[in-house]
Amino acid sequence: MNLLRLGLYQIFWLDRIPPHAAVNEMVELAKLSGYVSQAGLINAILRGYLREFEAVKKILADMKLSQPALGWSQPDWLVERWRKTYGDEKTRALLEWNNTPAKTYARVNTLKTDAGKLVERWREENVEYDFITRDWTGENLAFELKSHPPLNALGSFRDGWFYIQDPSTLLAVRALDPHPGETILDLCAAPGGKAMFIAQQMDNHGRLVAHDAFADRLKLIQENSKRLGVTCAEIVSKLEPEISNSKFDRVLVDAPCSNTGVLRRRVDLRWLIQPHEIERSCTTQLVLLKQAATVLKPGGILVYSTCSLEPEENSEVVKQFLSEHAGFKLESERQLLPFADHVDGAYVARLVHTSPLDE
Numbered sequence: 001m002n003l004l005r006l007g008l009y010q011i012f013w014l015d016r017i018p019p020h021a022a023v024n025e026m027v028e029l030a031k032l033s034g035y036v037s038q039a040g041l042i043n044a045i046l047r048g049y050l051r052e053f054e055a056v057k058k059i060l061a062d063m064k065l066s067q068p069a070l071g072w073s074q075p076d077w078l079v080e081r082w083r084k085t086y087g088d089e090k091t092r093a094l095l096e097w098n099n100t101p102a103k104t105y106a107r108v109n110t111l112k113t114d115a116g117k118l119v120e121r122w123r124e125e126n127v128e129y130d131f132i133t134r135d136w137t138g139e140n141l142a143f144e145l146k147s148h149p150p151l152n153a154l155g156s157f158r159d160g161w162f163y164i165q166d167p168s169t170l171l172a173v174r175a176l177d178p179h180p181g182e183t184i185l186d187l188c189a190a191p192g193g194k195a196m197f198i199a200q201q202m203d204n205h206g207r208l209v210a211h212d213a214f215a216d217r218l219k220l221i222q223e224n225s226k227r228l229g230v231t232c233a234e235i236v237s238k239l240e241p242e243i244s245n246s247k248f249d250r251v252l253v254d255a256p257c258s259n260t261g262v263l264r265r266r267v268d269l270r271w272l273i274q275p276h277e278i279e280r281s282c283t284t285q286l287v288l289l290k291q292a293a294t295v296l297k298p299g300g301i302l303v304y305s306t307c308s309l310e311p312e313e314n315s316e317v318v319k320q321f322l323s324e325h326a327g328f329k330l331e332s333e334r335q336l337l338p339f340a341d342h343v344d345g346a347y348v349a350r351l352v353h354t355s356p357l358d359e
Helices: 002-013 019-032 039-051 053-066 076-086 088-098 115-124 167-176 193-201 215-228 275-293 315-324
Strands: 104-108 128-132 142-147 162-164 183-186 207-211 233-236 248-254 296-306 328-336 346-353
Touching: 002 019, 002 039, 002 053, 019 039, 039 053, 053 088, 076 088, 162 193, 167 193, 167 248, 167 296, 167 328, 167 346, 183 193, 193 207, 193 215, 193 248, 215 233, 248 275, 275 296, 275 315, 296 315, 315 328, 315 346
Parallel strands: 183 207, 183 248, 207 233, 248 296
Antiparallel strands: 104 142, 104 162, 128 142, 296 346, 328 346
8 A cells, every 4th residue: 555655645745756667567566565465456557647637636636625624735624724814715724835945034143254255155055045134133143055975074063153043933032122231031932043133133242041942852952052153142951040040121021832834844734733722722822921021121022933824822822921021012013824934834923021020
């Protein structure tokens, strides 16, 4: 059965493999795997599909319209959820996005270089790139890497001249708007992409506490800090009294979530995530927001972000928080949608602490 599945996948989805070659490959693989007596059956079934190739292709194309969950191979419950939120046309665009290989994006690390020097070095390293500009990135910050040698083989990567990062992840830091000399808490920092960009915006001046509850993930932040030349970050797994009793100018809560905005980067997740996990995430997210509120100065900025497309984890969490904390005001919120913004899905809300925390 698996040999048949593999053969059919090659025939109908892998354009660079000639169909007859795919059939012969599966027949030979059957023999090598000890299924000599079944090799003829595999040959007959796959060649039958070759004769009906155009008709089957039409069935597969029609299925994307009539049975989108099956046609795009994504969970029924999630597809139905998106159809209710975004409608059929946008949902199909999202399903297509999720089934498209993710591009590789890079952010220049201005703690060590600038965009001009970076692209000059890339030309020497045979890196092909395009500039990427969005209203929240500005110019000369983000790039699409179209082709390149292995990253670890690039001196520019080993020297920390750039960080691999989808443009969507930059929006939360832009909303946080960190400045040199400030005290900032990144509450859920691992693997460190946003924390590293915060340090860059701070020009390494000030105090950045990069916290994550999972101690084993802190190693990633440490490695990134060392490579990128970040020196203003304190990397911690526990908010000790000295920290929890502090008051920060700005706090980022990049909360754990369902990750439905990044399903094309985590291709196994579509079959692992379950509906109840969204409700469970909401509870955790609200707890984190409340925790962040206790360490923020009056007048300070609290940014809440996820890589989820689900309103329950995004705007609804913020509404619930605001209903319980009259001393906070929503200044802005934004949902990035893959089919509209052509980046990973993300949600970002910027809140301001307008008065002392209500008890």
